[in-house]
Amino acid sequence: MQEAVQFTPYTVASAMGKILWLIPALPIVAAGILALLKQPRRKLASSLAIGSLSISLLLALAAFGDVLAGWASGHAVRETVNFAWLHFGATPMDLGWILDPLSAVMLVMVTLVGLLIFIYSTGYMAQDENYTRFFCFLSLFAGAMLGVVIANSLLLLFMCWEIVGLTSYLLIGFWYQKPSAAAAAKKAFLTTRVGDIFFILGIVWLFAQTGTLLFYNQGAGNMEPLALGGLLAAPAAWGLSAATVIGLLIFAGAAGKSGQLPLHVWLPDAMEGPTPVSALIHAATMVAAGVYLIARVYPLMSAGIIAGGTTTALTVVTWVGASTAVFAALIAVAQNDIKRILAYSTISQLGYMMAGLGLGGVAVGMFHLITHAFFKALLFMGAGSVIHGCHEEQDVRRMGGLWKAMPWTFGTYAVGMLALSGFPLVFSGFWSKDAILESAHKWHAGQGPYFLLVFGALLTAFYMTRQVSYVFFGKYRGHGHAHESPRVMTAPLAILAFFAIALGVVGTPAWPWFRSFLTDRPASFGLTGFSEPGLFILMATSTLVVFLGLALGWALYGNKSPRAEEPDTLERAMPPVWRALSNRLYVDEFYGATFIAFYHWWARVADWLDRRVWGGMVAAVMWFFGLWARFNRFLDEDWVNGGFDKGCEELSVGGGLLARVQSGRVQTYLRLLALAVVVLAAILIWSARG
Amino acid sequence: MNVVFWILAVVTVAGALAAVTLKNTVHCALALTTAFAGLALLFLELDAQFAGFAQILVYIGAVAILVVFAILLTRGSETPDSGVFSRTWFAGLLIAAAVFAVLGWAVLHSTAALPGSEGSAMAPAVTVQQIGNALMSRYVLPLEIVALLLTSAMIGAVIVALHEKGEQPK
Amino acid sequence: MTPLAGYLLVAALVFAIGLAGALTRRNAILVLIGIELMLNAANLNFVAFWRYLPHPEALTGMMFAVFSIAVAAAEAAVGLGLVIAIYRHAHTTDLDEMNRMKG
Numbered sequence: 001m002q003e004a005v006q007f008t009p010y011t012v013a014s015a016m017g018k019i020l021w022l023i024p025a026l027p028i029v030a031a032g033i034l035a036l037l038k039q040p041r042r043k044l045a046s047s048l049a050i051g052s053l054s055i056s057l058l059l060a061l062a063a064f065g066d067v068l069a070g071w072a073s074g075h076a077v078r079e080t081v082n083f084a085w086l087h088f089g090a091t092p093m094d095l096g097w098i099l100d101p102l103s104a105v106m107l108v109m110v111t112l113v114g115l116l117i118f119i120y121s122t123g124y125m126a127q128d129e130n131y132t133r134f135f136c137f138l139s140l141f142a143g144a145m146l147g148v149v150i151a152n153s154l155l156l157l158f159m160c161w162e163i164v165g166l167t168s169y170l171l172i173g174f175w176y177q178k179p180s181a182a183a184a185a186k187k188a189f190l191t192t193r194v195g196d197i198f199f200i201l202g203i204v205w206l207f208a209q210t211g212t213l214l215f216y217n218q219g220a221g222n223m224e225p226l227a228l229g230g231l232l233a234a235p236a237a238w239g240l241s242a243a244t245v246i247g248l249l250i251f252a253g254a255a256g257k258s259g260q261l262p263l264h265v266w267l268p269d270a271m272e273g274p275t276p277v278s279a280l281i282h283a284a285t286m287v288a289a290g291v292y293l294i295a296r297v298y299p300l301m302s303a304g305i306i307a308g309g310t311t312t313a314l315t316v317v318t319w320v321g322a323s324t325a326v327f328a329a330l331i332a333v334a335q336n337d338i339k340r341i342l343a344y345s346t347i348s349q350l351g352y353m354m355a356g357l358g359l360g361g362v363a364v365g366m367f368h369l370i371t372h373a374f375f376k377a378l379l380f381m382g383a384g385s386v387i388h389g390c391h392e393e394q395d396v397r398r399m400g401g402l403w404k405a406m407p408w409t410f411g412t413y414a415v416g417m418l419a420l421s422g423f424p425l426v427f428s429g430f431w432s433k434d435a436i437l438e439s440a441h442k443w444h445a446g447q448g449p450y451f452l453l454v455f456g457a458l459l460t461a462f463y464m465t466r467q468v469s470y471v472f473f474g475k476y477r478g479h480g481h482a483h484e485s486p487r488v489m490t491a492p493l494a495i496l497a498f499f500a501i502a503l504g505v506v507g508t509p510a511w512p513w514f515r516s517f518l519t520d521r522p523a524s525f526g527l528t529g530f531s532e533p534g535l536f537i538l539m540a541t542s543t544l545v546v547f548l549g550l551a552l553g554w555a556l557y558g559n560k561s562p563r564a565e566e567p568d569t570l571e572r573a574m575p576p577v578w579r580a581l582s583n584r585l586y587v588d589e590f591y592g593a594t595f596i597a598f599y600h601w602w603a604r605v606a607d608w609l610d611r612r613v614w615g616g617m618v619a620a621v622m623w624f625f626g627l628w629a630r631f632n633r634f635l636d637e638d639w640v641n642g643g644f645d646k647g648c649e650e651l652s653v654g655g656g657l658l659a660r661v662q663s664g665r666v667q668t669y670l671r672l673l674a675l676a677v678v679v680l681a682a683i684l685i686w687s688a689r690g
Numbered sequence: 691m692n693v694v695f696w697i698l699a700v701v702t703v704a705g706a707l708a709a710v711t712l713k714n715t716v717h718c719a720l721a722l723t724t725a726f727a728g729l730a731l732l733f734l735e736l737d738a739q740f741a742g743f744a745q746i747l748v749y750i751g752a753v754a755i756l757v758v759f760a761i762l763l764t765r766g767s768e769t770p771d772s773g774v775f776s777r778t779w780f781a782g783l784l785i786a787a788a789v790f791a792v793l794g795w796a797v798l799h800s801t802a803a804l805p806g807s808e809g810s811a812m813a814p815a816v817t818v819q820q821i822g823n824a825l826m827s828r829y830v831l832p833l834e835i836v837a838l839l840l841t842s843a844m845i846g847a848v849i850v851a852l853h854e855k856g857e858q859p860k
Numbered sequence: 861m862t863p864l865a866g867y868l869l870v871a872a873l874v875f876a877i878g879l880a881g882a883l884t885r886r887n888a889i890l891v892l893i894g895i896e897l898m899l900n901a902a903n904l905n906f907v908a909f910w911r912y913l914p915h916p917e918a919l920t921g922m923m924f925a926v927f928s929i930a931v932a933a934a935e936a937a938v939g940l941g942l943v944i945a946i947y948r949h950a951h952t953t954d955l956d957e958m959n960r961m962k963g
Contacts, residue, residue: 710881782883790876
């Protein structure tokens, strides 16, 4: 079900639109100040970071209100402020920002979740000695992420995108003393780089085709019909249009950032970073940037779509998303690290979002993005709270029975878990996932993604049940005594839990407010939304699947409290499958055996070339110049110097002779004078006679 | 070529010779005065009264006295043990002789060609008034310059010969 | 031998004697005496030329002699002052021992 997005009226930038740049600028400035701050100024550091982001949140809310008011009064808001940044000859490089429903929603989500995680971090990182640095990076990340959100230019978006990648690298490797953290940071950076290369190729191609990188510019932007028509008409290769190929290249960048197959390998390792980082960057915001990017360039992805049909680019997005969803969910089943389970879950959910974009358009994908951001941040922070309470233990098999010791954490975690699993009716995750499933069911190009996604939903419910059973039920198997986390950490959990439930309200079929808002249609409340054909069957199916997953998980793991050394229940049932899953389906090993091995081999070849061939050439040149220099030295010393020395010698001898004349005796001078007179007179007389 | 000239010439040359050859420096100064006087008389013989009296006033009256003062001030009257002539006296003598030879040869070979050199008996009638007029009209600039030179020479001589500050007078 | 030639020869002789004295004597004062003799010989030449060459009414030669006498007086004053100064510095007037101006 594709919606043709219609934004007809372009309003001139309002006051809000003009100061929109402040939203990312404030945290970036805060980061700059924090970078100069001394380590011991902890209180100041956290207040500065939190304060700046709070102002950003207020501004974001004001911007959201602006857009909301415009929407309510019946004309869509899409304010852009563009300006030329550079000129290449006559071609201007434009930057700009945009305020439309999409960016407004993202702004509110990022600032709100970010603020809660900042507050949570003050508790979580309280003991860390690099507290100031942590908040500096965090602020920088928040600013850059907000920059990605408001960018109206692919170039500005890419710049912020790279800063986001940088902060991700810095924060994954925050505890750089741990070799695993340093390695994970490198892995994350390099893997996303693979995607970014395709991304920048797409950007360059798009610029070459349309001459602009602005998304919207009074009809001249590259996401507007004029440019899209040109892109569709331009052929690329294999019968694809330029629009499709550029769309796929940009999607490769998005896949790298959002951990889609086959570039997902960095995301689980990224959990080496501090838990608030995992929550903010690797669950709620940065990884969603890829999804947001696809939503932003959706007009390009869907260019030339026929009603009810699909495009090549969107088909690829759908299939990649659906496969990622199932693939990551499968791996999540066999993981024992509490954060890794959540990481694979995140990859899986990102797959859902991508599939949602491909199947149902911007609204479907974005709705899941927003709901997921809240409940996944909740789960990560809950996991952080658990890790904190269990003395930095991350293995779920060494936990258990925590519901008594950590009631707040347990309660909120349960909300997050049920939202993620898609527990019917009351949780937001149900509605957002349902919208994706509904779109998949209606997809004309085939039912493959639908089945994959339903299977993924089953797995999701199953692995979350397994995790919760391990962590919160049964007997405590860890060391020491588990304790509840401080209020500063649990309060954000409670707020996030509230949103994890409440957000569902705006996306039910009865009141599809969110979808209407993003696609600029009036929203109406009515139970008629449920009367769409097949909707009830679909809801019933997904409910059934979720309950099946929950029941299966509880049956296998509920109240078992197995010891860590014991093999897993599933492992006993199907050892080969388990082994494959717990080894993450050997993707890392596959990469190691292929790409990494190739690079090793290639590095060796390059090394050999460097040493033997290029080194040899350099040595030959060096030898030649050495010879030349020796020849020159010979010339210099024996000829030039010799001549010069000779000249100097002559001069000095002559000087000595003359110096003898200058004896200092006046009478000698007088004598010479008289002699000269005689000689002069003689000459005169001689010449006078002649 | 009268006798007076010859007498004066002999006196002058003898005085000059004595002035450069005598061992006692004070005697040298006296011989020098004699030579100066001979020259002044030769000027008079040449009808140059003004120049002759100027010669007497300046050389005999001032320069000779100065030389004597200088000799006395520097104890130059004591004859050194190493002799009064420098080590290279022979070369000096040779050169002086060469100079005289060139000059004499030039005089003997050129005066014959000069007009009026046969000796006009007519002495030019030059009064001191004429000289004074010439000095104040045609030669006024050289006169002023000489006046300046003499003043600065006097100051300079005083400064050069003055005891330096802090130096013990000998 | 014309009268002019006689005067010129006497002047040349005095000049040569003065030069010989200036070149051979050790004493700086005697060297100065020689130089004075040379100057006087030149003056005698000027006056002799003035007397025997045409246009003596122009007074050129004699004026030159008069100015020369004045300049010589100045020279003698400064020269003797220098000798005294050098003597005070080096405690000698022997020119053979004064070779500080060596190049």
